[in-house]
Amino acid sequence: MxxxxxxxxxxxxxxxxxxxxxxxxxxxxxxxxxxxxxxxxxxxxxxxxxxxxxxxxxxxxxxxxxxxxxxxxxxxxxxxxxxxxxxxxxxxxxxxxxLSEHGHFHDEATGVIHDVVFKPGITLADVLQLPPGALIQDVEITLRGKIATT
Amino acid sequence: MxxxxxxxxxxxxxxxxxxxxxxxxxxxxxxxxxxxxxxxxxxxxxxxxxxxxxxxxxxxxxxxxxxxxxxxxxxxxxxxxxxxxxxxxxxxxxxxxxLSEHGHFHDEATGVIHDVVFKPGITLADVLQLPPGALIQDVEITLRGKIATT
DNA sequence: TCAATATCAAGAATTATTCTAATTATCATT
DNA sequence: AATGATAATTAGAATAATTCTTGATATTGA
Missing domain, CATH: 1.10.10.10 (Winged helix-like DNA-binding domain superfamily/Winged helix DNA-binding domain)
Known part of the structure; x- marks a missing residue:
């Protein structure tokens, strides 16, 4: 007991x-x-x-x-x-x-998913040519790849 | 006949x-x-x-x-x-x-999908902080939203 | 031509997700 | 605290996209 x-x-x-x-x-x-x-x-x-x-x-x-x-x-x-x-x-x-604006990098070798952020001061609208009048409600940025082992 | x-x-x-x-x-x-x-x-x-x-x-x-x-x-x-x-x-x-590097803008109102390209001279690596050593094999950029009707 | 291989068709199987219907919990009033 | 109204939860059935399996066809190379 x-x-x-x-x-x-x-x-x-x-x-x-x-x-x-x-x-x-x-x-x-x-x-x-x-x-x-x-x-x-x-x-x-x-x-x-x-x-x-x-x-x-x-x-x-x-x-x-x-x-x-x-x-x-x-x-x-x-x-x-x-x-x-x-x-x-x-x-x-x-x-x-x-909840902050970020994308995801999927390491195919390990299965690990890393959050990926924009470089400071950069936003998506700065880099993309959007259709005129486009109002973005949601963004998904997904990268697949590997991490080089040094 | x-x-x-x-x-x-x-x-x-x-x-x-x-x-x-x-x-x-x-x-x-x-x-x-x-x-x-x-x-x-x-x-x-x-x-x-x-x-x-x-x-x-x-x-x-x-x-x-x-x-x-x-x-x-x-x-x-x-x-x-x-x-x-x-x-x-x-x-x-x-x-x-x-096949060219591009993303997709999905207009929720109409269902139409627009191809979206980077502004000239800009590439994804320029704008994202990737994990060190990341080798990108594939990118998916997806936007959802509406087109403003002037 | 003949064997080996690749491709295709039909339908069954799988899997993530959603739906349905019945139960349970919560909330606002008395 | 009891009551009724609303919202949330559960278990399992249903759904939908995709993949798998198996046997039939087509294609290629010897």
Whole structure:
């Protein structure tokens, strides 16, 4: 019994970064338990997880959550501009809490996805010849390649 | 009977642009009948058709072609760098014979897809902060928005 | 011509995602 | 706290694009 309590206490020591506080509401969206945990995982796992990745991780805290709910949560978070959805070719969508304007470099050798930002002071409109009158609502810049090993 | 022949002759007058000649082989890829017709349609229809769009059009000339074959043809043409595959969000892939470096602006109001090029003299490496050693194999720049109606 | 290889067709299988219907939780009022 | 209204969640079925499988055809090279 003592051993059981000790184990329980030990297991409470966080091996993850300190828990992130998430408010009751973000951008007018009520943070339900499921949405909160989904969002928390995106904050912690910065490696652009898929819906299924999130599902597997979130089950630690909400064992009864369904994959459909994870999809629902991710969708509503995207719709409210709280996270971004990122697509590579026709692979599963990935999700990312980084809202600043950035693209993604997909290292084919390792599978790692790196965020890529513009050089300071440069914006997309500076470099592209857009159709006259174009009003841009969303931009996706995706690069595939490898990182040279020195 | 005469009327029938006359109608048949009239129907032979091309309403499409003059037929495009396609060589026996492109980039080391043998142009079979199916590949040739698929490629011809991409050359003619510059509106970024989906595999199914191509399938419907190609059936005029090859009534027995299957959708699987259209997918096969498109895939092998992409693999040989003869055409490009373009993805918008999670919609059906679209295909495009324009090989020059360019992005795509998707007008949400009309559904029209415009090719977008860099301003002269500017290349992507000029404007992005890439991870050190990054070797880029492929770039996808996708914009969504509307065209302002003056 | 004949064998080896490549391509094609038809339909089944796969996979990510969305939908449906039933249940549960939350909120605003009393 | 009970009540009704609304929103969220669940489980599993449905969907749609694409890929796979298998057997048939076509093409090439000897």
């Amino acid at each position: 003592l051993a059981y309590f000790a184990a329980a206490m030990v297991s409470k020591i966080p091996d993850q970064p300190l828990e992130i506080e998430i408010p009751e509401e973000i951008s007018g969206l009520r943070m339900t338990r499921q949405r909160r945990e989904v969002y928390r995982i995106l904050q912690q796992e910065r490696n652009h997880p898929t819906a299924n990745d999130v599902f597997m991780r979130v089950k630690d805290r909400l064992p009864n959550i369904s994959l459909a709910t994870v999809y629902n949560c991710l969708e509503v978070l995207v719709q409210h501009g709280i996270i971004r959805q990122v697509n590579f070719e026709r692979e599963s969508s990935r999700y990312c809490p980084n | 005469l009327a029938y022949f006359a109608a048949a002759m009239v129907s032979k007058i091309p309403d499409q642009p003059l037929e495009i000649e396609i060589p026996e082989e492109i980039s080391g890829l043998r142009m079979t009948r199916q590949r040739r017709e698929v490629y011809r349609i991409l050359q003619q229809e510059r509106n970024h058709p989906t595999a199914n769009d191509v399938f419907m059009r190609v059936k005029d000339r090859l009534p027995n072609i299957s959708l699987a074959t259209v997918y096969n043809c498109l895939e092998v043409l992409v693999q040989h760098g003869i055409i490009r595959q373009v993805n918008f969000e999670r919609e059906s892939s679209r295909y495009c014979p324009n």
